[in-house]
Amino acid sequence: MSASLNALKDGYLMAAGWIEAHPHRTLWLALAVISESLVLWTVIIYARARVAIGMGISGWYAFTLPLGAAVFAAMMFSSTWKVISGKGVTWKGRIYTQK
Numbered sequence: 001m002s003a004s005l006n007a008l009k010d011g012y013l014m015a016a017g018w019i020e021a022h023p024h025r026t027l028w029l030a031l032a033v034i035s036e037s038l039v040l041w042t043v044i045i046y047a048r049a050r051v052a053i054g055m056g057i058s059g060w061y062a063f064t065l066p067l068g069a070a071v072f073a074a075m076m077f078s079s080t081w082k083v084i085s086g087k088g089v090t091w092k093g094r095i096y097t098q099k
Helices: 002-021 025-054 059-084
Strands: 089-091 094-096
Touching: 025 059, 059 089
Parallel strands: none
Antiparallel strands: 089 094
C-alpha cells in the first residue's frame, strides 16, 4: 500500500510542476486538489471497510466515516463561531466566553 501512495504522491508532484506553468493554473489546481481528496477518501474508506470486515461487521459501515467527519466539522465550526462572535460556549449550564 505504501508504494502505491508514494506513486500517487510523485504523480501529484509532477502534476504540480505542470500546473504552475499552465495559463489556467487555478482551474487545474482546483481539479488536482479535488482529485487528490477523492483518492484519499477512497483509500480511507477502503481501509475502514477492511477493518470492519476483520472485526466481523459489515464493511458498509465504512461509508459512515464521511458523515461522522462532517458532523464533527459542523460542531467545530459552530463552537468556533460562538466564541468568535462573543456568544460563548455553553457547557453544563455555564457559559464560557473568550476573555
